[in-house]
Amino acid sequence: MLLVGKLASKKAIIALVIVIAIIAIAGLAYYFILAKPFSAVPAKLSLSQGNVQVLRNNSWQNAVEGMQLFEKDSVKTGSDSKASILLFEASIVRLNENTEIEISKLVDAGDLKNNSATLAQKAGRTWSKVLKISGVKEYAIESPTAIAAVRGTAFDFWIQAAKVIIGIAEGRVLVKAGGIEELLEEGKQAVVENGAIRIEDFVEDSWVLENKQADEAFEQELKQKLKERFATLIGIAKAQYGLSDEQIDSYIEQAISQNLGIEDLEKAMSSQGASMP
Incomplete structure (x- = not known):
């Protein structure tokens, strides 16, 4: 799913979070809840x-x-x-x-x-x-x-x-x-x-x-942590949506800078008829 130049802001954000959802929801939810991706230290x-x-x-x-x-x-x-x-x-x-x-x-x-x-x-x-x-x-x-x-x-x-x-x-x-x-x-x-x-x-x-x-x-360190720990999921997202490394970097940076949480991602996926993994 690619963002195009004239895409409306709201639709652009939805497109962004759906791509990030593959990385963040599939990755963070499973790893945090089941495998504790970074560490189990609050x-x-x-x-x-x-x-x-x-x-x-x-x-x-x-x-x-x-x-x-x-x-x-x-x-x-x-x-x-x-x-x-x-x-x-x-x-x-x-x-x-x-x-x-x-x-x-x-x-x-x-x-x-x-x-x-x-x-x-x-x-x-x-x-x-x-x-x-x-x-x-x-x-x-x-x-x-x-x-x-x-x-x-x-x-x-x-x-x-x-x-x-x-x-x-x-x-x-x-x-x-x-x-x-x-x-x-x-x-x-x-x-x-x-x-x-x-x-x-x-x-x-x-x-x-x-x-x-x-x-x-x-924020840069966090971005790098996400990329390293979810390298397999990022590879899937790149293959499925034809995304480049630069686009993946941009999407992750925007997710962090726009302060998107799992609830935001869930809502975006729901609005597109997608389901949680």
């Missing part, structure tokens, strides 16, 4: 630099690269230290220096649609990049004074002395504080202070720019 720690510790069973210990994290574990970075947590192999949260978070909720539903994670941030600054392809239906970061809830977005969560700043780089984020709710769009930030929410333009500093670049690299 949360995995990566050490970027400096001193990083993990609290487990009421005891702080030095973190180890690639260690699995569980519900109720806490992660803490020291001065000049950074770390990241890979969630369900296709979403990531990065911790700046002097940051502490607890994984208060971590649910691997096994169906690529209903995974969930909630982080309790106690100090510092985090950056979250949440992709639908990871199957995360609910994702939130909570602090004592504010909650940011999302699905499929990138945002900054910064606890300062007397306020919390939540900046939206992609998508939308629901911010809750003091009984108030505000739905923030891309390019905006919420300043939560004294129980009130103030909406401003998102201020992009060096931390934000650094994470935007890291997100681009993360």
